Amino acid sequence: MTARWALYLAPLVLAACSGADEPQQTGDVTQLPQPQRGILPSMTIAEPADWGDRKPEVPAGFTVTAIATDLAIPRQSIVLPNGDILVAEGKGGGDAPAMRPKDIIAGYIKKQGTSSVEGGDRLTLLRDADGDGTYETRGVFAENLDAPYGLALIGNRLFVANQNALVRFDYVPGQAQASGPPVRVAPLPAEINHHWTKSLAASADGRFLYVGIGSNSNIGERGMAVEEERAMIWQIDAVTGAHRRYATGLRNPTALAIQPGTGQLWTVVNERDELGPDLVPDYLTAVQAGAFYGWPYAYWGANPDRRVRPFKEEMVSRSVRPDFALGAHVAALGVAFSSPVMGSGFGEGAFVGMHGSWNREQPVGYKVVFIPFRNGRPAGEMVDFVTGFHVDGQTFGRPVGVTLDPRGALIVADDLSNTLWRITRNGPTVSQPPRSAAPEQ
Amino acid sequence: MATSPHPDRYHRLNPIIAIPVAGMLPLFLGAALSDWAYLRSEQVQWINFGAWLNAGAMVMTGAALLATVVVGLMVGGTWRQWRISLALLAATFLAGLLAAFAHARDAYATMPDALIISVVAFLLALAATWAGFRGDRR
Numbered sequence: 001m002t003a004r005w006a007l008y009l010a011p012l013v014l015a016a017c018s019g020a021d022e023p024q025q026t027g028d029v030t031q032l033p034q035p036q037r038g039i040l041p042s043m044t045i046a047e048p049a050d051w052g053d054r055k056p057e058v059p060a061g062f063t064v065t066a067i068a069t070d071l072a073i074p075r076q077s078i079v080l081p082n083g084d085i086l087v088a089e090g091k092g093g094g095d096a097p098a099m100r101p102k103d104i105i106a107g108y109i110k111k112q113g114t115s116s117v118e119g120g121d122r123l124t125l126l127r128d129a130d131g132d133g134t135y136e137t138r139g140v141f142a143e144n145l146d147a148p149y150g151l152a153l154i155g156n157r158l159f160v161a162n163q164n165a166l167v168r169f170d171y172v173p174g175q176a177q178a179s180g181p182p183v184r185v186a187p188l189p190a191e192i193n194h195h196w197t198k199s200l201a202a203s204a205d206g207r208f209l210y211v212g213i214g215s216n217s218n219i220g221e222r223g224m225a226v227e228e229e230r231a232m233i234w235q236i237d238a239v240t241g242a243h244r245r246y247a248t249g250l251r252n253p254t255a256l257a258i259q260p261g262t263g264q265l266w267t268v269v270n271e272r273d274e275l276g277p278d279l280v281p282d283y284l285t286a287v288q289a290g291a292f293y294g295w296p297y298a299y300w301g302a303n304p305d306r307r308v309r310p311f312k313e314e315m316v317s318r319s320v321r322p323d324f325a326l327g328a329h330v331a332a333l334g335v336a337f338s339s340p341v342m343g344s345g346f347g348e349g350a351f352v353g354m355h356g357s358w359n360r361e362q363p364v365g366y367k368v369v370f371i372p373f374r375n376g377r378p379a380g381e382m383v384d385f386v387t388g389f390h391v392d393g394q395t396f397g398r399p400v401g402v403t404l405d406p407r408g409a410l411i412v413a414d415d416l417s418n419t420l421w422r423i424t425r426n427g428p429t430v431s432q433p434p435r436s437a438a439p440e441q
Numbered sequence: 442m443a444t445s446p447h448p449d450r451y452h453r454l455n456p457i458i459a460i461p462v463a464g465m466l467p468l469f470l471g472a473a474l475s476d477w478a479y480l481r482s483e484q485v486q487w488i489n490f491g492a493w494l495n496a497g498a499m500v501m502t503g504a505a506l507l508a509t510v511v512v513g514l515m516v517g518g519t520w521r522q523w524r525i526s527l528a529l530l531a532a533t534f535l536a537g538l539l540a541a542f543a544h545a546r547d548a549y550a551t552m553p554d555a556l557i558i559s560v561v562a563f564l565l566a567l568a569a570t571w572a573g574f575r576g577d578r579r
Contacts, residue, residue, distance in 0.1 A: 031485045058516045221547040274547055293487060307550040309483035394487040406565040 024278055024327035024364060025333025026382050032189035032300055036276030042361040046395035051417055054396060055275065058423050059389035065280045065384065067128075067411075068420040069133045072120025074413040075197070076255070077335065077402035078422065082173045083405075083410060085126040085135065087420055091119030092147030092163035093317040099222060108210055113358055113395065113418050121145045123160065126420070129220070131407075133424060142169060142178040150256070152209060154238055161198035161211055164190035166236060185209075186241035189229040192216045195270075197333075201256035204263035209236045210246060210287075212253030212267060219272050220308045231295045233267065233287060249293035249294070249319060255335040255401065257350070259286075262376055268352055269322070271299060277360045282332045282370030283350060284371060285322035294319035308318035324378040329357035330365035333411070334402035337372070341408040343425050349373040351385060351410055353399035366390035368399050368412055386412060386423060397421075454573050457514050458526075462573050463504035468498035469566040473559040477510070478551055488551050492544035495559065498539045502566070506530045509573075529569035537561035553560060567568065 025032070028070055058064045072089045079085055096102045122145060127137035150161030158171040160182065167182035188198050188211060195214025202209055215231035218224055233253055235246040252270040265287045271280035271293070280299040292315070294301070296308045301321030325401035327330050334353030338346055349372040368386035371378050391395040397414035404424070405411055412421040454462070477490035510529055513523040540562050543555040
């Protein structure tokens with residue numbers, strides 16, 4: 001026992017002196033490693049540092065610009081029809097009572113790797129009136145919200161997923177400030193709110209909203225009573241607010257996106273912890289209506305997780321295997337479908353923002369990746385799109401939401417440096433433009 | 442064997458040590474029983490209760506360990522079983538620490554390690570308490 005204890009304490013103490021960085025399995029994974037379980041989980045907490053003169057790194061042919069700084073914990077954004085950008089700022093949760101001594105200690109440790117800025121509980125609107133890529137106007141569209149996260153626009157209705165309710169604002173193009181307080185469309189499960197983020201997407205026909213609701217624990221260690229209506233995606237009628245369970249067993253569906261053309265709902269999900277550094281992969285998947293994706297009884301298809309008690313054996317075989325593994329502990333928090341405006345290399349597929357790991361010796365994530373698609377399905381290897389957030393043990397930023405600007409840019413929210421990044425394609429047809437090339441428009 | 446001028450002086454355990462030693466014993470016992478209750482019932486609140494009882498026991502064990510070092514150094518060689526008491530308390534502390542790590546796992550990942558280590562910690566605490574209260578026989 002002592003030997004095993006020492007083995008697992010060592011990585012905690014000597015996190016900085018670690019060895020080789022082994023690549024994680026991604027894509028259509030069929031064989032997962034065995035679970036590992038030690039006395040202490042390994043951890044490497046992000047060490048926040050200022051960007052200074054640095055910037056994130058982007059592929060050749062793209063330029064990255066900070067279009068807004070000093071935000072108050074930006075998470076998700078939406079590009080409105082007139083090109084304005086709305087950013088949801090907030091920090092939820094935190095009301096969960098400490099259940100065990102571990103909760104106090106782990107809470108303190110994790111806090112070290114995040115921003116100390118208070119969540120804004122607001123929507124900030126950014127406007128680039130002359131289209132030069134500089135967002136010269138910045139104002140508060142709405143405030144006094146409750147940890148807003150997911151955003152969706154259906155016609156003249158702007159929907160915001162607060163941590164406790166789905167609300168709606170009236171919106172007319174060009175509007176810079178909400179005309180009044182929001183109308184409550186539907187309450188959302190909010191008790192404890194261990195995973196508080198409520199992701200949001202509107203169906204292609206505008207009839208429904210999909211809301212991703214995270215679990216209230218890692219794998220049911222608060223008891224299953226508090227997991228009622230958690231770890232699932234709700235489908236909510238945009239008019240009546242009535243909801244039904246659309247898909248279940250999704251531990252923390254942190255971002256949703258509707259695939260252009262097909263109208264198919266996709267999500268990125270953060271999977272469970274404490275099964276070792278390479279388990280369980282976070283994933284990107286098309287969401288099948290009515291499907292059960294395993295949490296908490298199984299993961300990545302029919303791999304049982306017997307830490308959950310009372311265990312339900314019959315749930316294991318029901319568990320659907322997701323489409324695309326993003327790597328364990330990468331903490332995918334954003335997803336956006338691309339379009340041909342991003343150029344031939346990045347024109348068909350999905351961008352995924354990865355917040356980065358904390359409970360893994362070798363940090364992973366801390367970047368935005370691109371998953372190429374063909375015929376509407378992931379096809380090929382995941383490639384880096386924005387990197388440089390975590391370099392040499394220092395963490396400058398942590399990507400969250402990613403949003404496609406149809407004018408040919410990707411918007412990336414960074415909730416560590418409180419920055420909104422915009423990655424633009426330098427020219428519509430040039431493959432290797434000069435470095436000084438101006439952003440398009 | 443030389444007789445002490447005050448044969449009764451170190452016979453009884455100093456209250457500074459006796460109080461935390463007496464405190465750790467029921468707490469370790471409670472932790473082991475709570476762990477057992479979780480194993481039997483799969484009700485998660487039992488393992489949480491066990492984690493807190495173990496944490497309380499660790500506070501007591503730490504205080505007892507510190508008091509034993511201080512008192513032992515002050516009375517010097519006149520407390521002949523000092524080293525045994527100290528060693529048993531240190532072993533109890535180590536077991537309690539391992540039990541805390543085992544309790545920190547999520548849900549049933551605690552089992553059966555948490556229960557086994559809790560029982561070991563209780564037995565060591567029992568031995569340490571016994572050795573402490575037994576005092577020196579002269």
